[in-house]
Amino acid sequence: MFSLSISRTLKALAACALLVLAAQAPAQSVFRLTAIPDESPTELARKAAPLVKYLEQKLGTKVEFTPVTDYAAAVEALAHKQVDLAWFGGFTYVQASQRSGGKAVPLVQREEDEKFRSVFITTDTTIRSLADLKGRNVSFGSQSSTSGHLMPRSFLLAAGIDPDRDFRRVAYSGAHDATVAAVASGKVDAGALNISVWDKLVADKKVDTTKVRIFYTTPPYYDYNWTVHADMPAAQRDKLTKAFLDLSRATPEGREILELQRATRFVPTRAENYKGIEAAARSAGLLK
Incomplete structure (x- = not known):
């Protein structure tokens, strides 16, 4: 009886030890x-x-x-x-x-x-080049976007166009698909976004290319x-x-x-x- 009692006690202690270890073990990373x-x-x-x-x-x-x-x-x-x-x-x-x-x-x-690229889009038939954006309302994506802001801005500056000086208004949509929506709805005259999102929206028929069109594609960049x-x-x-x-x-x-x-x-x-x-x-x- 005594040995049986010890055995039960040891088993109980072992079970408690396992519970303690489990509680102390780090959560799954x-x-x-x-x-x-x-x-x-x-x-x-x-x-x-x-x-x-x-x-x-x-x-x-x-x-x-x-x-x-x-x-x-x-x-x-x-x-x-x-x-x-x-x-x-x-x-x-x-x-x-x-x-x-x-x-x-x-x-x-x-x-x-x-060899990534950005595109500039518009619904305005009188806009055919970057120079035609002067005096217009133009949308970029996020201010921190490479393909939706930085590189489009960089190529504009290289063409002698300063968005902050030459555009009537600079807007930031926050995302590439939102830029397309802003252009399509007429909220802005033109917008810049990455070519990959544009191609996907066109393939999914989420943009009417009879109205919204690309008028400038940038040189490639990483x-x-x-x-x-x-x-x-x-x-x-x-x-x-x-x-x-x-x-x-x-x-x-x-x-x-x-x-x-x-x-x-x-x-x-x-x-x-x-x-x-x-x-x-x-x-x-x-x-x-």
């Missing part, structure tokens, strides 16, 4: 990713869903998409390590690098981002990338890079993700690719 809100929240969530599922399989951990309210919030989230991975435009990457003290590391970009903080362990960084590089249109999963990301494939990138963006931002007075 969550890998968080975010993206600049250059499109509507519903579209961003739709694009992220299959990528989240894929990365969970490749990283072996729970992955969550964390939406942010604006471009600045995405920059701050990565700089302060509130997220592990961020989808940036070239300019927001430069801002994140500055805010983090040079600790923002771009891993991969779409093949399309090596743009979007997936960026991590330099404090991420090298092994995890390598695993994450490989996951993106392994995406292929030859598989149903890869095709879905790449189509939603509007990518042919992902390729490695590096900080040096965005020196031109940084120079344009400083020249335009958007980066100190």
Whole structure:
């Protein structure tokens, strides 16, 4: 009886010890990713869903998409390590690098981002060139957008047109699709946005091209990338890079993700690719 009692006591103590250990064990780590809100929240969530599922399989951990309210919030989230991975435009990457003290590391970009472009659109038949925008109401996207503001502004300045001096009014729609809506509705005379969103809206028949048309396409430049903080362990960084590089249109999963990301494939990138963006931002007075 005595030995049986001891056995029961030991089992009870062991059970208690397991409960204590379980309580003290750290919660399951969550890998968080975010993206600049250059499109509507519903579209961003739709694009992220299959990528989240894929990365969970490749990283072996729970992955969550964390939406942010604006471009600045995405920059701050990565700089302060509130997220592990961020989808940036070239300019927001430069801002994140500055805010983090040079600790923002771009891993991969779409093949399309090596020669990205912006387009200027209008419904006004008298607007045929950038010079015709003088005295007009013109919309950009977010002030921190590479393809919706910085690079369009940079090419305007190169053409001798200062938006703040030469336009009647400069508007900021906040997102590329919102810029198209503003132009289509007549709220502004013209607008600038990234060519990828324009092509997608046209393909989905969400814009009437008999009324809204492109009148200027910019020269190419480097743009979007997936960026991590330099404090991420090298092994995890390598695993994450490989996951993106392994995406292929030859598989149903890869095709879905790449189509939603509007990518042919992902390729490695590096900080040096965005020196031109940084120079344009400083020249335009958007980066100190």
